[in-house]
Structure formats: C-alpha cells, structure tokens
Amino acid sequence: MGDDRVSVANVHEELDRRGVPVRAPALRTRKYWFDARESSIPQKLLQAAQHQGFTHWLIQASAAKDFRQRSLGIGLALAVQQQEDLQHLSEGDVAFSDQHDLLLDIRAQREGVLTALFYTIHDADTLEESSRLGASHDFLIVDLIDETNIPLELVVAELQDSPTQVLKLVETAEAAEVSYGVVEHGADGSLLRTQDIEEIIALGESQQKRMTAQLDIQVGEITRIEHIGMGHRACIDVTSLMTREEGMLVGSTSSGGLLACSETHPLPYMDLRPFRVNAGAIHSYVWCPNNKTHYLSELKAGSKVFCVNVNGAAREVTVGRIKTEVRPLLLLEAKCGDVVVNAIVQDDWHVRVYGGDGEPVSVTTFQPGDPVLCYITKPGRHVGLPVDEQIIER
16 A cells, blocks of 8 residues: 555545535544444443543434434534435534545535545455545544454554544454554544443543643752662663653652653663663652552553653553662652652662753762752552541651
C-alpha cells in the first residue's frame, strides 16, 4: 500500500467534483462507540455506556426519536441503508453505513451531519479500498476478519495525514486497548459490540486511566542534605520513552516528594536510558494513576506509574523492570510552604532531580537554599490509598 498512499489532495479533488463539501479536520480525541443496533439491547448496557463516558451510541436510524430523549451527554450515530433513513438525521449526528455513495450524498445534502463508512477487511483488495474510500469520510470503522492487527496498522498509516478518524470494531475492552497501540498513534477509537456489561465498564475505566492528569508541581527550597550510608535503591524502567522534561514523583512520606529526573540528559560515562528513572530508596512512595501511591519495593513488571513533566502533566506508563541494588544513599529534604518533604536517592553525581527552573540538577551539587520542584499533597495513606486520619511521618 505504501506506493499507493492515499493523497488528501486527490480526495479533496474528487469530493469537489461530486459537489461534496470538504470539512476541516476534527479535534482528534479518542472516540468510544457502543453498538446499540439490536432492538433487544438491555437498558442497563445503554446506561453503562453512558455512565462510562462513551462518546456515541450506534443505533438504527428508525430508533432515533426514542434515543434522542435519553441521549444527554452522548452522541448518536445512525445506521442508514436507504434514502428513507435520512429523514431521521439531525445536525450533529453521524451517518453510519457500508454504502460509500449514500454517505457522499449525505455529505453533499446535509450540512452538520458527519459520515462514517463501515468496511470489512478480509484481503489485500479490501484493505486498499477501505483507505481509499474511507478518506472521503469523517470516520472509517473497520471490521477485521483475521485476528491480526496488521491491516489496522496499514490503514492508520495510510490515513495519518487525512482528517479521517479510524475506529475498530471490537468485542472486548482488551482488544480495544491493543488497537490503541498500533503504529504508536493507534486507532482513533473503537466500536464496542457486546452484551457483557463488564466489558463496557472495563473499557470505560481504561479510558479514564489513559487520560492525562494535571498535578500541582511547586517550587520548594532545599533545607537539609545528608549522606546516610548504604541501602537498597531502585531504578524504574518503563516500556515507554520519556522526554527530557519528564520523570517521576518520589518521596519518603505521603505529604509529597521531589521530581526525580529521567535518564534523558547526556552523561560523560554512560549512554542515555530514556526509559529509566533512578528513583531512590526502596521504601519510597512513587505516585501512580487514580490518586494512588506504591512503595518502590512493590513495583514489578506490569505495574502502572505516573510519568510527570516539569509542568505537572502526568501520563500513565507501564513498568517493564525494577532494578534494585545496594548503593550509597543521600537524603534531600525540602520545604514548600509549611510542608517538609524528602527523597532518599542514590548518592552519586549522575543522579538528578529537577531544580526550581525545571532543569535537571545533580543531587550531589545541591546546597541548602537551592530551589527544587516539589509535589505537596494531603498526608495519610493506607495500602496506597489516601485516608482521612491524623498521621505523623518523619
């Protein structure tokens, strides 16, 4: 397919020839559709999809009037197969069909209605045609006959420069999650077809976990530095690449911690390891999704932790390995407002945390009074979860 890459210019030329308006690209946020075309679909499944943050119900066009009365907060995609179905479309709806020409007519005649082409891919010819035709529409929903995701990868790659958003028909939350990882960007969303409420809940929960959190990173002041001898320290190696502005929040108490730097900055005696944070002593907390913490000693392959940048934007990453060794340790204590936090890190020049200006600082060069990035939160944790009780940590 690489030699026949879909040309956005050619698609626009064809649409213009047919009198179909060319639309500006939509904001590419991930879409979660629930297939509610079956007339006997249980009400609890519809409610679950709505409560779990799904963006659209896919329904039969003839059922539009009924669904509009209960679609607060969720969009409608109407399955259309013939001209009579078009009377049920309203502005803001998505017209869903496997009929390319019918959808082009809708685009030409119905301003404010988006189009979604459904296409089944079962060989090289249907793979090529799906991208070629899909480029004319707002959405392309693909159904893969074979279990491999290679056709999805190729479609996503073909349409990466077009405004078309690619969704995959799936029957489990796990299959949806896998589709989001193809060719790095992944599919733009999924159409979930299931009668299992647990799959709806699982996909909704995974959606929430993938969302970027915003943490309040503040500038504190180093108040104490102490060489405390030998101990076990852990490096956190994750399955994602981090940027020069990203690291992880680690601290000895539940009141907060310091932003430990990823190994993304050059050092004279070793190669970069942009998947690693030299986090510190194994008793330390590391901040994780869903307002949780874990001890470094608890982490293992498959654990989820937060990767946080100097502006506080946090994203979920997966642990691939924890590397624990005996090393000399250094206590860094900082005060931020009235709160004192500390991190115990490896006592070596190559280990860094972020200074107050967001630049990495070698831990052995800190002096009392130096600015440092801190995260401050309400103290009190039990098995990693915040608890409302009086607690004293020193």
